[in-house]
Amino acid sequence: MKVLIHGRNLELTPALREYTKSKLEKAIHHFGDMVKEADVHLSVAKNPRVPQQTAEVTVFANGTVIRAQERSQNLYASIDLVSNKLCRQLRRYKERHSDHHHSPGHRASITPTTEEVLEDKSINGSLVEGKEAKLPKPGIRRKYFPMHPMNIEQAQHQLDLIDHDFYLFKEAESEQLQVIYRRKNGGYGVIQAKN
Incomplete structure (x- = not known):
């Protein structure tokens, strides 16, 4: 396994x-x-009054992103906590996607390694000629990822795996973008466009 x-x-x-x-x-x-x-990603808070040390781990398991994050006053404790959390999330993922959930002979696809994805391609010409460098507006970070249609139960499972407060997904039946989120009082909510 490759660890960055x-x-x-x-x-x-x-x-x-x-x-x-x-x-x-x-x-x-x-x-x-x-x-x-x-x-x-290991980090220490800049503010000395806030002794917060964070460990965040993202793993790629058979095409699925699984993320865990933990904070504590000690970085080694944060690493211990995030390792335990990641193990629980992987166990949950494996139980949910074991072969008895699929038809006979069907298995989840294997995630290719970074080396398999990257290819040596030669670049013809200049990539910067005639272009002006522009920085994005501060505070805006863009993420791009493929959105495969899924039902609400699958989106809820993905939300649990990535350890965020919300998850944007394309609903399978309507093909509309929807957001599933964790409610503060427990449970989940879904935000969708009104027709």
Whole structure:
């Protein structure tokens, strides 16, 4: 498994890298055939009055993104917590997508490695000639991803896997974009356009 570790406002020492990698490998070893790559972001809050240290892990399992994030006053504790959370989420994902949920002979597709996706392609001409560099407006971050149609139950499952407050999806029957979110008092809500 390929593990990428990034740090913000801290020095990534070899001991910290090794601890993070060993904890992730231990959490993922039961799911090694599904997970090919893990992206880890470790950060320390800039404000010294707020001793908040965060560990965030994103793994790619058979084409599905699974994300976990934990915060505590100690970075090693955050790494422990996020490893345990990731293990629970992977177990839930594996149970939900085990072969008894599919028709005989059907399996989920395997996520290709980064090397398989990238190809060496030569570039003809200049990529910057006649173009002016522009920065995006501050505070706006764009994300692009394929939206496969799904029902509300599948969207709820995806919301649980990515560990966010909401999930945007294309509803299978109407092909309309909808948002499913966690309600503060428990349960889920769906936002959809009115016809």
